Amino acid sequence: MSTAVQVRQAASGSERYAERVNPEWVRLLNLLEMNVRYERCLGAELFTSDGRRILDFLSGYCVHNIGHNHPDVVAALQHELGRCGPAMIQTHVADLAGELAEKLCERAGGRLSRAFFCSSGSEGVEAAIKFARAHTKRVSILSAEHAFHGLTCGALSLMSDSYWRDGFGPLLPHTKNVPFNDLEALDRELKSKEFAAFVVEPIQSEAGVRLPDRDYLRAAESLCRRYGTLLVLDEVQTGMYRTGPFLAAHSFQVEPDMVILAKAMSGGLVPCGAVLMSKAVCDSVYSSLPKAFVHTSTFSENSLAMRAGLSTLEILDREDLGARSIEAGQYLHQQLSDALRGFEMVKEVRGAGLLMGIEFQAPRQLRLRIPYEAFSAIHPGMFGQILVMRLFRDAGFLTQICGNNFRVLKVAPPLVVTNAQLDAFAERVRDVIGLAHSPGAFWSEALGMARRALQ
Numbered sequence: 333m334s335t336a337v338q339v340r341q342a343a344s345g346s347e348r349y350a351e352r353v354n355p356e357w358v359r360l361l362n363l364l365e366m367n368v369r370y371e372r373c374l375g376a377e378l379f380t381s382d383g384r385r386i387l388d389f390l391s392g393y394c395v396h397n398i399g400h401n402h403p404d405v406v407a408a409l410q411h412e413l414g415r416c417g418p419a420m421i422q423t424h425v426a427d428l429a430g431e432l433a434e435k436l437c438e439r440a441g442g443r444l445s446r447a448f449f450c451s452s453g454s455e456g457v458e459a460a461i462k463f464a465r466a467h468t469k470r471v472s473i474l475s476a477e478h479a480f481h482g483l484t485c486g487a488l489s490l491m492s493d494s495y496w497r498d499g500f501g502p503l504l505p506h507t508k509n510v511p512f513n514d515l516e517a518l519d520r521e522l523k524s525k526e527f528a529a530f531v532v533e534p535i536q537s538e539a540g541v542r543l544p545d546r547d548y549l550r551a552a553e554s555l556c557r558r559y560g561t562l563l564v565l566d567e568v569q570t571g572m573y574r575t576g577p578f579l580a581a582h583s584f585q586v587e588p589d590m591v592i593l594a595k596a597m598s599g600g601l602v603p604c605g606a607v608l609m610s611k612a613v614c615d616s617v618y619s620s621l622p623k624a625f626v627h628t629s630t631f632s633e634n635s636l637a638m639r640a641g642l643s644t645l646e647i648l649d650r651e652d653l654g655a656r657s658i659e660a661g662q663y664l665h666q667q668l669s670d671a672l673r674g675f676e677m678v679k680e681v682r683g684a685g686l687l688m689g690i691e692f693q694a695p696r697q698l699r700l701r702i703p704y705e706a707f708s709a710i711h712p713g714m715f716g717q718i719l720v721m722r723l724f725r726d727a728g729f730l731t732q733i734c735g736n737n738f739r740v741l742k743v744a745p746p747l748v749v750t751n752a753q754l755d756a757f758a759e760r761v762r763d764v765i766g767l768a769h770s771p772g773a774f775w776s777e778a779l780g781m782a783r784r785a786l787q
């Protein structure tokens with residue numbers, strides 16, 4: 333196909349999307365020069381129609397732990413489609429769901445011995461809210477400030493940042509936030525004995541890859557037990573070996589009453605989520621024959637999602653991707669720390685396994701601080717977005733800044749990433765951040781972007 337035809341097709345695809353779905357999304361991607369047409373995605377590599385190779389260091393926000401289009405998941409799905417088995421009958425026992433639940437619970441351990449399946453992280457959070465209420469007979473839900481739990485009304489009610497909330501209220505009453513990693517604040521709230529659940533990410537991803545103190549989650553669990561509140565861990569990003577162990581909970585030796593999984597569960601190919609829970613919590617919902625289907629959803633337990641989930645677990649085990657996440661995470665941390673040492677705008681490189689963040693700070697030197705502050709005043713995410721844009725356009729790396737903390741660049745490649753790819757990333761990040769420390773090209777780009785955004 334000629335390049336001219338490809339460009340026309342891409343344009344018409346974007347135009348149709350803008351016309352019928354969301355024009356502002358297309359505008360934003362154009363502004364960031366990230367509106368490319370992906371043709372083929374394999375492992376950590378994304379190939380575009382204009383012949384570029386992009387390395388994915390975002391993984392769809394922790395969806396692609398096993399890499400894009402893993403051939404074994406593709407084959408498992410083809411097999412499932414080819415056998416014409418039961419799909420969405422709704423009045424049958426889904427064998428594959430039982431098998432996947434067993435395998436997930438075995439890996440999760442502790443109290444987690446039952447699973448409810450759903451099709452997204454938000455839907456998992458909604459289920460956890462209902463199950464916690466049913467079990468404790470309490471209504472209030474506590475969560476942590478700057479968390480990201482999803483954008484359906486219940487999940488959104490647990491989030492504090494106004495960007496997501498404004499204009500969508502009134503949200504769920506009886507919800508409250510406490511600062512993350514603050515046990516005194518948690519104790520103050522929980523002692524009211526009003527809370528059915530404390531819902532928290534073990535490592536806050538969109539808040540800036542924030543790790544709690546070593547003992548925070550274990551102490552939070554003790555407080556929850558003392559006051560009769562369920563501990564619910566949102567492991568939608570941290571689960572499925574992203575940080576090393578199957579659950580981040582395992583690193584902190586904590587035993588939650590419920591864990592929410594989604595994103596990487598099904599190889600990035602079929603929507604799938606799950607809430608793992610204790611038998612006691614599950615029994616509180618499915619408590620009698622008439623209650624057998626009191627919480628369900630049409631696409632839950634569908635055979636393609638279950639098959640993809642089983643195949644994904646097998647790959648994660650066979651390729652030992654949990655161990656790889658730890659090893660590659662340590663390697664990347666070292667490479668980035670070495671590459672970025674001495675840059676005054678780099679505050680910290682931190683993370684667990686391959687969930688990593690680079691935090692930036694305002695520069696001290698006046699010649700850098702003046703443009704930095706001017707652009708931050710236009711939009712607080714401006715500096716980070718220009719980094720993201722330059723990494724994408726000039727260096728061929730897909731990244732993003734955190735949704736609730738624009739000063740942190742999220743780094744989360746597929747767990748199959750190679751050391752050579754990690755080396756290349758560290759080098760190119762150093763180049764782009766080096767540019768940001770020499771006023772000129774970096775900031776004139778920012779000016780151009782600001783002008784275009786305001787047009």
Ligand SMILES: Cc1ncc(COP(=O)(O)O)c(C=O)c1O
Nearest residue numbers: 452453454480481482566568569
């Ligand atoms: C930690 C966390 N929880 C929940 C969600 C919501 O998941 P979904 O977008 O599948 O509804 C997200 C989405 O990014 C998330 O990062």
